[in-house]
Amino acid sequence: MKKSILCIGAGYVGGPTMAVIASRCPQWNITVADISEARIAAWNSSDLPIYEPGLDEIVQKVRGKNLFFTTDIARGIRENDVIFVSVNTPTKTFGAGAGFAPDLQYWESTARAILEHAGNDKIVVEKSTLPVRTAEAMHRILDNNHKKLHFDVVSNPEFLAEGTAIRDLLDPDRVLIGTMPGPSGNRAGDLIASIYQNWIAPEKIKRTNVWSSELTKLAANALLAQRISSVNSLAALCEETGADIEEVAQAAGMDHRIGKAFLRAGVGFGGSCFRKDILHLVYLAEQCGLPEVATYWRGVVEINDYQQRRFVQRVMNALFHTLAGKRLAIFGFAFKADTGDTRESPAAAIAKMLLEEHAKLAIYDPKAMANARAELASYGDAVEFSNSAAEAARGAHAILILTEWAQFRDFDYAGFYQQMEKPAFLFDGRNLLDHQMLHKIGFTVCPVGRPTLSV
Ligand code: NAD
Numbered sequence: 188m189k190k191s192i193l194c195i196g197a198g199y200v201g202g203p204t205m206a207v208i209a210s211r212c213p214q215w216n217i218t219v220a221d222i223s224e225a226r227i228a229a230w231n232s233s234d235l236p237i238y239e240p241g242l243d244e245i246v247q248k249v250r251g252k253n254l255f256f257t258t259d260i261a262r263g264i265r266e267n268d269v270i271f272v273s274v275n276t277p278t279k280t281f282g283a284g285a286g287f288a289p290d291l292q293y294w295e296s297t298a299r300a301i302l303e304h305a306g307n308d309k310i311v312v313e314k315s316t317l318p319v320r321t322a323e324a325m326h327r328i329l330d331n332n333h334k335k336l337h338f339d340v341v342s343n344p345e346f347l348a349e350g351t352a353i354r355d356l357l358d359p360d361r362v363l364i365g366t367m368p369g370p371s372g373n374r375a376g377d378l379i380a381s382i383y384q385n386w387i388a389p390e391k392i393k394r395t396n397v398w399s400s401e402l403t404k405l406a407a408n409a410l411l412a413q414r415i416s417s418v419n420s421l422a423a424l425c426e427e428t429g430a431d432i433e434e435v436a437q438a439a440g441m442d443h444r445i446g447k448a449f450l451r452a453g454v455g456f457g458g459s460c461f462r463k464d465i466l467h468l469v470y471l472a473e474q475c476g477l478p479e480v481a482t483y484w485r486g487v488v489e490i491n492d493y494q495q496r497r498f499v500q501r502v503m504n505a506l507f508h509t510l511a512g513k514r515l516a517i518f519g520f521a522f523k524a525d526t527g528d529t530r531e532s533p534a535a536a537i538a539k540m541l542l543e544e545h546a547k548l549a550i551y552d553p554k555a556m557a558n559a560r561a562e563l564a565s566y567g568d569a570v571e572f573s574n575s576a577a578e579a580a581r582g583a584h585a586i587l588i589l590t591e592w593a594q595f596r597d598f599d600y601a602g603f604y605q606q607m608e609k610p611a612f613l614f615d616g617r618n619l620l621d622h623q624m625l626h627k628i629g630f631t632v633c634p635v636g637r638p639t640l641s642v
Pocket residue numbers: 195196197198199200201220221222223226260273274275276293294296297314315316317345346347348349459460
């Protein structure tokens with residue numbers, strides 16, 4: 188077998204993952220293909236289509252050597268024997284399962300393209316997050332071919348988080364490889380494992396059956412999101428009782444069985460995957476006739492929505508029950524720090540709720556301005572896209588911290604305060620800042636799950 192890989196889908200997963208494989212496996216030739224000409228042109232330019240710390244440096248080292256970006260998918264399929272598929276798998280918006288089930292049209296059209304253009308046997312690797320039993324279904328579509336070709340389908344879900352993608356790919360907690368039963372499936376799994384073994388210790392490469400691998404990906408995201416909803420539900424209780432969620436989360440997390448990671452209260456989780464993957468899980472449970480299981484996981488998403496509505500309600504209550512015509516400075520629009528991605532961003536949902544109340548928004552984000560503009564294009568001059576945080580704060584009634592960018596800590600809040608309407612409010616939706624310091628400046632400070640510091 189030639190040491191060459193095709194990856195179909197040049198998004199947040201396909202691009203960084205293949206760049207890291209190329210950098211760690213110089214003996215492998217890697218081509219990343221996408222239907223989007225604009226995306227491929229950006230990958231081939233000095234202005235990459237996504238912002239991810241460390242990505243530029245890696246791409247510069249390997250692009251044109253053993254990493255190539257193309258729109259010629261058919262040629263890629265003909266010339267490569269290992270094909271990773273990392274196309275998007277959004278939630279279905281139509282027909283049966285709308286709002287819950289995954290929309291598999293991109294994945295299936297990729298499988299059919301592979302079938303159409305393949306001239307020899309292939310290993311197809313599921314990198315996209317897919318419902319349990321998709322690999323099996325794909326295996327059936329691919330293997331029932333008149334060309335008499337053999338296809339192995341391997342599940343190799345990705346666990347990178349945006350903002351730390353390169354670090355996660357270079358030093359993952361584990362690599363999961365799920366294979367179909369039988370010697371051919373095992374051999375395919377061995378080959379995929381041998382790629383990762385170029386930089387990852389063998390004990391971190393976990394082999395399972397294909398169904399466990401698919402379910403583990405959904406389970407891992409659901410368990411992570413569930414911790415956030417748990418801590419956010421406790422934050423609501425803290426606000427009513429005078430307890431402080433930072434103290435509660437820290438003290439509870441000191442129990443090694445609980446652990447301290449992923450217990451940061453805030454405006455809820457965003458990102459393209461948590462919501463979608465939990466809703467897939469809910470759909471799966473319903474399809475399996477397990478309504479109690481579906482209800483349990485649906486609750487994680489419901490608490491997340493509630494947390495965002497609750498945050499907006501707190502802003503309303505503090506600002507004397509009306510936002511109409513009031514300028515609000517929004518610091519942060521990305522769904523988390525260190526990314527420009529705004530998919531399912533809590534900031535976007537909150538901004539829309541504030542706009543429904545006829546607030547005027549001034550938005551500043553270090554990396555997500557283009558996506559923010561696209562997301563709020565229909566709101567006209569109710570939204571200003573500011574060149575700096577100071578510009579956004581000028582004349583505002585309140586500052587809302589909606590993304591946990593570390594650099595927000597270093598701003599000149601005393602200077603902002605001077606330029607704002609009084610009384611000036613600061614809603615720290617990420618519990619990021621030094622609240623006592625802000626209070627001393629003169630702000631009324633409203634954190635999440637901690638007592639308000641009023642003036
Ligand atoms: P994305 O939207 O950024 O990228 C998907 C790419 O696939 C797009 O560029 C699109 O043009 C391309 N595409 C769609 N159909 C195609 C086709 N038929 N042929 C060729 N290209 C096609 O998505 P993403 O964030 O990279 O996510 C991809 C998958 O990985 C999803 O299943 C997601 O759940 C999963 N995942 C994402 C992350 C993350 O942090 N974003 C992490 C782990 C897993």
